[in-house]
Amino acid sequence: xxxxxxxxxxxxxxxxxxxxxxxxxxxxxxxxxxxxxxxxxxxxxxxxxxxxxxxxxxxxxxxxxxxxxxxxxxxxxxxxxxxxxxxxxxxxxxxxxxxxxxxxxxxxxxxxxxxxxxxxxxxxxxxxxxxxxxxxxxxxxxxxxxxxxxxxxxxxxxxxxxxxxxxxxxxxxxxxxxxxxxxxxxxxxxxxxxxxxxxxxxxxxxxxxxxxxxxxxxxxxxxxxxxxxxxxxxxxxxxxxxxxxxxxxxxxxxxxxxxxxxxxxxxxxxxxxxxxxxxxxxxxxxxxxxxxxxxxxxxxxxxxxxxxxxxxxxxxxxxxxxxxxxxxxxxxxxxxxxxxxxxxxxxxxxxxxxxxxxxxxxxxxxxxxxxxxxxxxxxxxxxxxxxxxxxxxxxxxxxxxxxx
RNA sequence: GGUGGGAUACUCAAGUGGCCAACGAGGGCAGACUGUAAAUCUGCUGGCUUUCGCCUUCGGAGGUUCGAAUCCUCCUCCCACCA
Numbered sequence: 001x002x003x004x005x006x007x008x009x010x011x012x013x014x015x016x017x018x019x020x021x022x023x024x025x026x027x028x029x030x031x032x033x034x035x036x037x038x039x040x041x042x043x044x045x046x047x048x049x050x051x052x053x054x055x056x057x058x059x060x061x062x063x064x065x066x067x068x069x070x071x072x073x074x075x076x077x078x079x080x081x082x083x084x085x086x087x088x089x090x091x092x093x094x095x096x097x098x099x100x101x102x103x104x105x106x107x108x109x110x111x112x113x114x115x116x117x118x119x120x121x122x123x124x125x126x127x128x129x130x131x132x133x134x135x136x137x138x139x140x141x142x143x144x145x146x147x148x149x150x151x152x153x154x155x156x157x158x159x160x161x162x163x164x165x166x167x168x169x170x171x172x173x174x175x176x177x178x179x180x181x182x183x184x185x186x187x188x189x190x191x192x193x194x195x196x197x198x199x200x201x202x203x204x205x206x207x208x209x210x211x212x213x214x215x216x217x218x219x220x221x222x223x224x225x226x227x228x229x230x231x232x233x234x235x236x237x238x239x240x241x242x243x244x245x246x247x248x249x250x251x252x253x254x255x256x257x258x259x260x261x262x263x264x265x266x267x268x269x270x271x272x273x274x275x276x277x278x279x280x281x282x283x284x285x286x287x288x289x290x291x292x293x294x295x296x297x298x299x300x301x302x303x304x305x306x307x308x309x310x311x312x313x314x315x316x317x318x319x320x321x322x323x324x325x326x327x328x329x330x331x332x333x334x335x336x337x338x339x340x341x342x343x344x345x346x347x348x349x350x351x352x353x354x355x356x357x358x359x360x361x362x363x364x365x366x367x368x369x370x371x372x373x374x375x376x377x378x379x380x381x382x383x384x385x386x387x388x389x390x391x392x393x394x395x396x397x398x399x400x401x402x403x404x
Numbered sequence: 405g406g407u408g409g410g411a412u413a414c415u416c417a418a419g420u421g422g423c424c425a426a427c428g429a430g431g432g433c434a435g436a437c438u439g440u441a442a443a444u445c446u447g448c449u450g451g452c453u454u455u456c457g458c459c460u461u462c463g464g465a466g467g468u469u470c471g472a473a474u475c476c477u478c479c480u481c482c483c484a485c486c487a
Contacts, residue, residue: 230431231442240432260442294439325440344454360433362455363448369434381454394434 003035010071017270019196022220030190034072043068044076044189046180047111049104054114055242057226057235060270062118064193064223069123076187077115079108082130083179114245117308132186133179144178147211156200177201181208184218191219198222226270229255231263249309253317256301261293264300272303330390334398341403345370345382352391352399369394
């Protein structure tokens with residue numbers, strides 16, 4: 001069979017990094033069919049309409065989708081505008097604010113701009129689940145609800161815990177997984193991918209496709225949750241430990257450099273386009289001392305900056321980083337301000353946006369964190385006379401100030 | 405519907421009339437050390453007049469008092485138990 005080898009390569013690329021696949025055999029069948037008849041298959045992934053600012057955590061899924069596109073998959077990029085409105089059960093009953101049509105559209109646009117840096121637009125269908133969920137009649141809702149028993153619902157870890165400990169569970173929360181599964185019925189998806197925390201909801205799609213006689217049961221593929229910069233909690237915007245895909249090259253580079261060495265390998269596995277043998281080789285080289293771990297981290301940072309910006313931006317960002325942090329040199333770009341003088345140093349820091357308040361400035365002065373023209377400020381009462389100064393607070397905050 | 409309990413700074417959580425800008429932990433910021441980090445140690449962590457001074461904070465609004473986060477009244481929101 002001439003296809004066998006291709007199929008095996010595709011399979012290993014697709015499997016890579018995944019936490020769990022239900023079932024592997026089904027994927028193999030879909031691939032075989034693709035290579036023999038050219039018939040594509042559909043890969044669904046759902047996204048929340050409220051947060052169009054993607055970070056690297058989201059790109060774990062996106063890159064997996066892109067991998068599928070290389071091997072015959074058509075991506076169903078589902079924007080959960082309906083389910084997003086009611087909110088996924090999280091243990092806390094919180095009503096989400098309802099987004100208007102315009103807001104959803106605007107968010108979707110913003111998604112597309114970011115997502116198509118990774119996905120192939122030719123092989124992507126963008127869909128909104130309000131299109132069908134918003135039109136369900138109450139009869140259809142009841143029918144949907146009849147497909148699953150309470151006992152089975154309570155199997156979901158989150159529900160079970162809350163039920164046992166006597167915390168309340170709203171009836172509407174039961175509908176969330178049902179709706180998500182129903183999406184797969186409507187879209188006739190062959191595969192759905194999501195985070196490991198989505199297992200219950202993903203499996204619901206499988207169950208409902210059977211219950212509605214769709215003629216297929218979607219493959220469920222789970223990707224691990226990417227840890228944030230702190231290496232402990234999952235990457236999320238609200239925790240502030242994220243790297244946004246739209247961040248500028250220097251920030252992105254510096255953020256990646258700030259992760260721990262252990263976490264670096266995790267990022268390699270989940271984010272790098274390097275092959276598994278290449279990464280294994282790097283690990284070995286670091287272990288036996290032929291490759292410096294910092295260099296390994298730089299390579300990762302460059303690769304990721306290049307993906308979202310450009311090759312030039314990536315190497316510039318690396319130079320800038322080493323200039324500022326390693327050689328303790330000054331950055332090439334820094335904000336400039338003109339201030340009326342003479343002025344007390346603490347005030348000047350606030351004026352230049354380096355400090356939020358004079359009280360904070362005073363504290364940092366006392367801590368020895370403030371530098372003028374790279375020299376530590378010893379005198380807390382220092383007055384700046386007319387002239388040009390480079391002010392610095394800590395290692396990261398710089399400003400060029402002209403005192404008039 | 406009834407009865408109790410609770411709401412404190414970014415988060416958790418002490419404090420129950422003056423010693424409270426408010427213990428402690430986490431987080432954050434900064435310093436030292438490094439390979440940018442991480443780990444470790446140290447300091448700081450409401451604002452303002454250049455600060456041994458003043459102002460605003462303890463769910464909201466009033467009140468008692470020389471003095472309240474602490475006591476009283478009303479309100480808002482959460483939670484538990486019973487229906």
